[in-house]
Amino acid sequence: MTPEPELINWKRNLYIAWLGCFLTGAAFSLVMPFLPLYVEQLGVTDPESLNLWSGAVFSITFLFSAIASPFWGALADRKGRKLMLLRSALGMSVVMVLMGLAQNVWQLLILRALLGLLGGFVPNANALIATQVPRNKSGWALGTLSTGAVSGALLGPLIGGVLADAYGLRLVFYITAVVLFICFITTLLWVNERFTPVLKKDMLSGRQVFATLKNPRLVISLFITTMIIQVATGSIAPILTLYVRELAGNINNLAFVSGMIAAVPGVAALLSAPRLGKLGDRIGPERILVAMMAISVLLLIPMAFVQTPLQLGVLRFLLGAADGAMLPAVQTLLIYNATNQVAGRIFSYNQSFRDVGNVSGPLIGAMVSASYGFRAVFCVTAGVVMFNVVYSWWTLQRKPARIRLPND
CATH class of the missing domain: 1.20.1250.20 (MFS general substrate transporter like domains)
Known part of the structure; x- marks a missing residue:
């Protein structure tokens, strides 16, 4: 069970979760401006095929995230939300490195699907804060938390475009991986959750x-x-x-x-x-x-x-x-x-x-x-x-x- 809100420093958790959502939003949007260019660099040059592959590479992440989210949500209720934040940030960091090493568009497509499977930082951050904040402050807290991912998503394309022009496309994936690893470290060190694991047999269907x-x-x-x-x-x-x-x-x-x-x-x-x-x-x-x-x-x-x-x-x-x-x-x-x-x-x-x-x-x-x-x-x-x-x-x-x- 989750402790009473007053027993934990929910405001500090809110600020760290905001930072995590900001870094995650920035990391995801860093690669968006040039994703079609990366598909082209991996060998897809026909204009019609490029449009199709770019759409598939973009959409498949959301599709697999929709499939995986209920599984991660059940695991969060059983093992704790902080663990899911750590799993998501570290998993996405590793996948970003592998994307930078991709040699063909099929590898990129599979890795984008894997990114969707391992994602879920923002919904788990929302669940963590929602279950800790006093109910009469829920609207303000969740509204504030939502600005983290939005801020990151606004800055990400600008920074990603500059980095891609200056250093090449592949390096941006590695920088994105570093950003996500920083998210992992800040969550590990400063997010506090007192959570008693629930046995699998006691989980609700x-x-x-x-x-x-x-x-x-x-x-x-x-x-x-x-x-x-x-x-x-x-x-x-x-x-x-x-x-x-x-x-x-x-x-x-x-x-x-x-x-x-x-x-x-x-x-x-x-x-x-x-x-x-x-x-x-x-x-x-x-x-x-x-x-x-x-x-x-x-x-x-x-x-x-x-x-x-x-x-x-x-x-x-x-x-x-x-x-x-x-x-x-x-x-x-x-x-x-x-x-x-x-x-x-x-x-x-x-x-x-x-x-x-x-x-x-x-x-x-x-x-x-x-x-x-x-x-x-x-x-x-x-x-x-x-x-x-x-x-x-x-x-x-x-x-x-x-x-x-x-x-x-």
């Missing part, structure tokens, strides 16, 4: 996990909400640069302008997540969740009708501010509706749905844009999010989301 929930239907709806949030985010990613080019014409600094427009939602999320998380602690995370999804719909629709990159950038900044509150609100509601005994698995299930959204979102965006044009992607995405607004509001109204637990 998947059916029993849901039987412990007072409102399993609500929890499942939160999983679906997480997936739709990622679908909405990912659907725009494949067409963003092309849409900016359509708006701006053949400008010389297209890559820079597109990069700025791609990055501004993350900056807005950094600013909004802790503040809206704290507001959620006061008025209820369910209200924050539904309100921010509704605002997202109102921001996505005009994106289909903008005439300049500046208009698109402003709307995406506002969208990022709304998006920054959504996943922390979902995670806060999950911990309100689950006991600490099953928190690891609940968060891992949520991660699986998130990964499914990461895989399917870009595919949906690409298919809609190919059939109906770039602007239709924003309308379709708004429709999907609107469905989620109605569905979430209906589910949250059926039964109060906040459940009093013994350590409240």
